[in-house]
Amino acid sequence: MNIEVTKPAARWFKEQFEGNGNKTIRFFARYGGCGSFQSGFSLGISQEKPEQPLASVSIDDFTFFVEEKDAWYFNQHDLKVKYSRNHDEIEFESIEVNR
Template identity: 85%
Template sequence: MNIEVTKPAVRWFKEQFEENEHKSIRFFARYGGCGSFQSGFSLGISQEEPEHPLAEVQVDDFLFFVEEKDAWYFNQHDLKVKYSRTHDEIEFESQEVTR
């Protein structure tokens, strides 16, 4: 699994989490909401240090990651994190693994 975070999305994270010294961002499965990976679940965001990362990517001062325990949610797909100017928020996109 790979994680891609676009430059506009990184700018959004910088604005939201600029004053916090912890720059580790975890994407995790949570019950409810509308997600593009598993019906009835959506992605959550939290600031915490990785324990057993399945995937991680360092962009600028941020470490973005997914823990192994959330692998089921992604179902062999990559994660792309984008920023929506229309909604002024980040969006998650599922990308089928082609390797």
Template identity: 80%
Template sequence: MNIEVTKPAVKWFKEEFNESEHKHIRFFARYGGCGSFQSGFSLGISQEEPENPLAKIEVDNFIFFVEEKDAWYFGQHDLKVKYSRTHDEIEFESQEVTR
């Protein structure tokens, strides 16, 4: 599994979370909401240290990651994190793994 975070999304995270410090941002499966990976579940965002990351990427002093315990949610998909100017919020896209 890979994680991609677009430049506009990184900018959003810098504005929402103090960019002067090194930040860990976890994407995790949560019950409810509307998600693009598993029906009845959606992705949450939390600021916490990684324990057993399945995937991670470092961009501009942020480490974005998904824990192994959430692998079931993603199946055979990568995660793309984008910023929506229309909704002024983060959006998630699933991308089928083609490796």
């Protein structure tokens, strides 16, 4: 699994989360909401340190990661994190892996 965070999305995270000193962002599976990976679940965001990362990427002093325990949610897809200027929010895209 790979994680891609676009530059506009990285800037959004920096603006939202830089003040408290913790520069690690976890994407995790949560029950409910509308997600593009698994029906009935969606992605959550939290600031916490990695324990057993499945995938991670560092951009502008921030580390974005997914834990191994959430691998089932992604169903062998990559994650692309984008920023929507129209909605002023983060969007997640599922990218099928052809490996």
